[in-house]
Amino acid sequence: MSDDGLxxxxxxxxxxxxxxxxxxxxxxxxxxxRQLQQRAEAIGxxxxxxxxxxxxxVGILTENAIDYVSSYFGVISAGAVAVxxxxxxxxxxLATVLADSEAAAVLAQERFRSYRPxxxxxxxxxxxxxxxxxxxxTTAHRAWPDLRPDDLCQIIYTSGTTGAxxxxxxxxxxxxxxxxxxxSYLKLTRDDxxxxxxxxxxxxxxxxxxxxxxxxxxxxxxxxFLYPNLILDQMVAEQVTxxxxxxxxxxxxxxxxxxxxxxxxxxxxxxxxxxxMAPVVARELQQVFPEAEIYIMYGQTEAAPRLSYLEPHRILxxxxxxGKAIPGVVLEVCRPDGSPAAVGEVGEIxxxxxxxxxxxxxxxxxxxxxxxxxxxxxxxxxxLDDEGFLFIExxxxxxxxxxxxxxxPKEIEETIMELRPVHEAxxxxxxxxxxxxxxxxxxxxxxxxxxxxxxxxxxxxxQLPAFKVPHQVIFRDELPKTSTGKIQxxxxxxxxxxxxxxx
Numbered sequence: 001m002s003d004d005g006l007x008x009x010x011x012x013x014x015x016x017x018x019x020x021x022x023x024x025x026x027x028x029x030x031x032x033x034r035q036l037q038q039r040a041e042a043i044g045x046x047x048x049x050x051x052x053x054x055x056x057x058v059g060i061l062t063e064n065a066i067d068y069v070s071s072y073f074g075v076i077s078a079g080a081v082a083v084x085x086x087x088x089x090x091x092x093x094l095a096t097v098l099a100d101s102e103a104a105a106v107l108a109q110e111r112f113r114s115y116r117p118x119x120x121x122x123x124x125x126x127x128x129x130x131x132x133x134x135x136x137x138t139t140a141h142r143a144w145p146d147l148r149p150d151d152l153c154q155i156i157y158t159s160g161t162t163g164a165x166x167x168x169x170x171x172x173x174x175x176x177x178x179x180x181x182x183x184s185y186l187k188l189t190r191d192d193x194x195x196x197x198x199x200x201x202x203x204x205x206x207x208x209x210x211x212x213x214x215x216x217x218x219x220x221x222x223x224x225f226l227y228p229n230l231i232l233d234q235m236v237a238e239q240v241t242x243x244x245x246x247x248x249x250x251x252x253x254x255x256x257x258x259x260x261x262x263x264x265x266x267x268x269x270x271x272x273x274x275x276x277m278a279p280v281v282a283r284e285l286q287q288v289f290p291e292a293e294i295y296i297m298y299g300q301t302e303a304a305p306r307l308s309y310l311e312p313h314r315i316l317x318x319x320x321x322x323g324k325a326i327p328g329v330v331l332e333v334c335r336p337d338g339s340p341a342a343v344g345e346v347g348e349i350x351x352x353x354x355x356x357x358x359x360x361x362x363x364x365x366x367x368x369x370x371x372x373x374x375x376x377x378x379x380x381x382x383x384l385d386d387e388g389f390l391f392i393e394x395x396x397x398x399x400x401x402x403x404x405x406x407x408x409p410k411e412i413e414e415t416i417m418e419l420r421p422v423h424e425a426x427x428x429x430x431x432x433x434x435x436x437x438x439x440x441x442x443x444x445x446x447x448x449x450x451x452x453x454x455x456x457x458x459x460x461x462x463q464l465p466a467f468k469v470p471h472q473v474i475f476r477d478e479l480p481k482t483s484t485g486k487i488q489x490x491x492x493x494x495x496x497x498x499x500x501x502x503x
Contacts, residue, residue: 042136043074084201
C-alpha cells in the first residue's frame with residue numbers, strides 16, 4: 001500500500017505492481033489495472049481542462065462499475081471531491097444532493113439523460129458529461145494538484161433511514177486508515193476476489209472497493225439481487241474468495257435462492273455489516289458456508305465506515321456481538337456525561353481514530369452534536385461483557401417508550417426471527433394514548449410458509465418479558481428498504497400508521 005497518504009495512490013500503485021491483473025469484472029466486461037488507471041487519468045485530465053479546481057465537488061451517477069471506479073479515481077486525482085450519487089434516486093433527491101454539495105460537475109451514464117434538466121438547473125454545475133467513456137483525449141497534460149492527507153476526498157450522503165440525508169465528509173487520511181485496518185483483519189491479498197453486490201456510492205460498497213484496489217485484488221460486480229441464483233453462478237464461475245453483504249442480502253440467499261445446491265471451493269470469507277444480524281441467521285450461514293470465515297462487522301458512514309468486527313471463531317460463543325474495535329480504533333461505552341459505563345451497563349458507543357469523519361458538509365450544529373473532543377458519539381446503544389465484547393442494544397433514536405419502559409426493537413426482532421417461517425422482521429413504536437407507544441412488528445414470511453400472528457405472539461410471550469411482547473403483528477410482502485438494503489425507519493412507521501388506521 002502506498003505511503004503518500006492519498007486515496008488515488010492505491011490505484012496508481014496497483015497499476016504499477018499488477019498492470020495486467022484483472023481489476024474489475026461486470027457482466028462480459030473485464031478491465032486490467034493498467035487500463036483502469038489510464039481511464040482514471042484521462043477523466044482527471046478532462047476535469048482539469050474543464051476548469052475543475054481542488055476542492056470542487058463532482059457528482060458520479062452511473063450503474064456501470066468500470067465507469068464509476070474510473071470516474072471516482074479520476075475525480076480525486078484532479079483534487080476534486082467525489083460525490084457518489086444514488087442510481088435509484090428521484091429528481092427531487094438528486095436536486096437536493098446537488099444543491100447541498102454545490103457540485104461543480106456531474107459525470108453521468110447515458111441512461112440518466114432524462115435528469116439533464118434537473119442537473120442543468122443547478123447554478124453550481126459548470127461541467128457535465130453523459131458519456132464517461134468519451135472523456136479524455138486532451139493534448140496538453142496539466143500538472144496534478146498538490147494534495148495533503150487531511151484534504152477532503154469524498155462526501156458520502158447517509159441513506160436517510162431516519163430523516164434527511166447528511167453529507168459525511170471523509171478525508172484521504174480517514175479513508176486510508178480504514179482501508180489499511182480492514183485489509184489487515186480480513187487478511188486480504190492480491191489473490192483475493194470479492195463478489196461486490198453493494199453499490200459503490202454506499203459507504204460499505206466504497207470500503208469493499210478500496211480494500212481490494214489496495215491489495216491489487218479483483219472486484220466481481222453484480223449489484224442487482226433480483227436474480228440471486230445468477231450471482232451464485234458468478235461466484236462459482238469467477239472463483240471468488242469473498243462475499244460482502246447486508247442482512248437482507250443474506251436473508252435473500254438463505255430464503256430465496258438455491259444456495260444449498262451450490263459448492264464454493266474458493267470462498268474464504270463472508271462479511272456482514274449495515275445492520276445487526278440475528279444470531280439464528282449467523283448460525284444458518286455457518287451451516288450453508290461451512291468452509292468460509294464469517295465476519296460480523298459494525299460501523300457507520302461517519303467512520304469511513306468500519307469500527308468493529310467479531311472474529312469468526314467467536315461467532316457461536318459470542319452470538320449477537322459486534323466484537324471489538326478494529327485495529328487503529330478505540331471504542332468506549334459511555335454514559336451521557338462521558339464517563340465509562342460499567343460492564344453490562346447500557347451506554348452509547350463512542351469512537352476515536354484516524355478514520356473518524358471531518359464532519360457533516362455545511363452542518364456545523366449537526367457535526368457538533370456527534371463530534372465531541374475528536375470523538376464520534378455514534379447514537380448506538382450497547383453494553384460490554386466481562387471480556388470486552390460489544391453487544392448492540394439499538395439506536396438511541398429508535399428506542400420505543402412504552403409505559404414506563406424503554407425498549408430496543410432489536411431483541412424483539414431477533415426473537416421473531418427464531419421462527420423458521422420468518423424471512424424478515426422489523427419492530428417499531430407507534431403513538432398510543434395510554435402507553436405512549438405501542439410495539440408493532442412487521443413480518444415477512446418465506447415463500448410458501450404459513451404462520452399466524454397468534455403463533456408469533458405466543459412465541460414472543462414464551463421468550464420475552466410481557467412488556468416487550470408486540471401489541472400487534474402486521475404481515476407484509478416486503479419491508480421498506482433503501483437501495484443499499486437498510487430498513488427505512490421513517491417509512492416503516494408510516495406503513496404501520498396506515499395499516500392501523502385501515503383496521
